[in-house]
Amino acid sequence: MADNGGTVKTRKGPAYVARPATLPYTPKPTPVTQHTRPFFRDPAHTRPTRWGLYRQLLRAMGGAAALSAARTASAVSSASSLPPRTESFSDPAEPTPSLDATPSPLPHTHPTIPASRVICGSSYFAAFQGTEHVKARKMPPTQAYDGFAPLAPLSGPFPHLLSSLRARWRTARGWTSMRDTRAFLLAEESLLSSLSSADPILSKREDVLRASYDAFLALPPPPPPPRPLLTGGYLRPSKFSPPLPRMKPQPQHIGAMYARRQRKHEQRILRLREMVDQRNDISQEVRLWRDLGLEDEWSNPLGLPHGDDKSGASWTKPLEAHAKNIQRLMYAGVKRAQAVYSPEVIERVKDARRRREVWRRNKARKARGEEPVFPERSDGQEMVRAVKRAEREEWLAKKKSP
Numbered sequence: 001m002a003d004n005g006g007t008v009k010t011r012k013g014p015a016y017v018a019r020p021a022t023l024p025y026t027p028k029p030t031p032v033t034q035h036t037r038p039f040f041r042d043p044a045h046t047r048p049t050r051w052g053l054y055r056q057l058l059r060a061m062g063g064a065a066a067l068s069a070a071r072t073a074s075a076v077s078s079a080s081s082l083p084p085r086t087e088s089f090s091d092p093a094e095p096t097p098s099l100d101a102t103p104s105p106l107p108h109t110h111p112t113i114p115a116s117r118v119i120c121g122s123s124y125f126a127a128f129q130g131t132e133h134v135k136a137r138k139m140p141p142t143q144a145y146d147g148f149a150p151l152a153p154l155s156g157p158f159p160h161l162l163s164s165l166r167a168r169w170r171t172a173r174g175w176t177s178m179r180d181t182r183a184f185l186l187a188e189e190s191l192l193s194s195l196s197s198a199d200p201i202l203s204k205r206e207d208v209l210r211a212s213y214d215a216f217l218a219l220p221p222p223p224p225p226p227r228p229l230l231t232g233g234y235l236r237p238s239k240f241s242p243p244l245p246r247m248k249p250q251p252q253h254i255g256a257m258y259a260r261r262q263r264k265h266e267q268r269i270l271r272l273r274e275m276v277d278q279r280n281d282i283s284q285e286v287r288l289w290r291d292l293g294l295e296d297e298w299s300n301p302l303g304l305p306h307g308d309d310k311s312g313a314s315w316t317k318p319l320e321a322h323a324k325n326i327q328r329l330m331y332a333g334v335k336r337a338q339a340v341y342s343p344e345v346i347e348r349v350k351d352a353r354r355r356r357e358v359w360r361r362n363k364a365r366k367a368r369g370e371e372p373v374f375p376e377r378s379d380g381q382e383m384v385r386a387v388k389r390a391e392r393e394e395w396l397a398k399k400k401s402p
Contacts, residue, residue, distance in 0.1 A: 230352035234341065239265065239333035243341045245349050265333060268326045275323050279316045286315060 007014045168188075175181045226249055233246035240261035241254070354375075362372035377385070 230348060232349055232353035232356050234349060237337050237339050239337045242336055243339055243345065245345055245352070261333070265330070268330055272323060272326055275319045279319050282315045282319075 009015075165188075172181070172184050175184070228247040228249055228251050231246050231248045235241065235244040235246045237243040240258045244254070358375060362374075365372055
């Protein structure tokens with residue numbers, strides 16, 4: 001076989017190949033040595049992430065001042081716990097930073113880091129006291145400063161939302177994936193735009209609600225409901241209401257009682273029909289067991305000897321007990337419909353009729369220009385009127401008192 005191909009012998013016969021069976025060995029080229037960098041120093045990673053968006057979000061929520069104060073307090077407390085191996089110096093040329101200033105990141109090779117330039121997420125810290133700067137030192141991992149004081153109290157218009165933002169920052173600050181970090185920051189940027197656009201809307205809505213509430217408080221109180229008066233008629237008894245005198249306007253609790261009892265009566269009828277169907281089904285099933293000769297402990301739930309329970313009543317006893325209870329309640333409605341008026345109710349109705357007749361007669365006399373005439377009241381009637389008058393005066397006094 002030639003070097004460029006030819007015929008080779010195989011088990012199935014000669015075969016033609018267009019190239020040699022083995023290729024010459026070619027060594028791989030030596031890979032170029034690349035010096036790896038941390039992800040936070042890689043320009044390809046830091047360019048699309050835009051961690052500065054988080055500072056704008058905190059500033060929009062009104063928590064920049066509170067968080068700056070918390071960072072300074074945490075940095076001071078961390079600096080006081082370190083051994084006294086610090087080199088402090090005064091730099092009068094640099095202006096005094098404000099606590100409301102938003103921190104901005106600096107390279108990790110910077111020799112000193114002021115408190116107004118704390119790098120969020122790094123293990124470096126700096127304490128600011130007046131115009132003195134403390135040289136940055138690396139802290140142990142267990143005491144690494146993350147840019148926020150964990151126990152610092154939060155203030156501002158949205159304290160709960162601000163604490164949620166801090167928790168999300170701690171979760172996402174160590175991500176190295178460009179795609180995930182970018183998606184996280186884009187979501188936070190949408191929250192920033194929503195908060196920025198919602199602040200005036202919320203304030204306007206609060207002003208409108210406050211104005212409407214003030215207008216509601218300025219309204220005069222509604223007049224008291226009219227007092228029910230006896231008309232001199234009777235309210236016939238039924239299954240849903242006892243014998244009562246007719247009043248105008250009718251009290252609300254009487255109509256509610258009538259509607260509730262009527263609704264319960266309909267529910268009881270439906271429940272009775274369901275239990276009758278269930279009892280018939282159980283009886284047919286027990287009859288089928290006996291026809292098939294399957295009488296065992298399952299067909300005799302009360303443990304009776306075979307043959308004692310011929311009708312299957314042991315299975316329907318709970319249903320029958322419940323049905324008797326429903327029938328007892330329905331019979332109470334029948335007794336309510338057959339009730340008669342008590343002598344007290346009849347006397348009140350007659351008294352209301354007499355007062356109504358006197359009112360009509362005096363109305364006609366007043367139309368003719370004559371003086372109204374009232375019948376004399378008995379001692380019992382005067383006593384009842386005095387008691388009612390005292391009760392009403394007491395009720396009015398309690399209502400006026402704060």
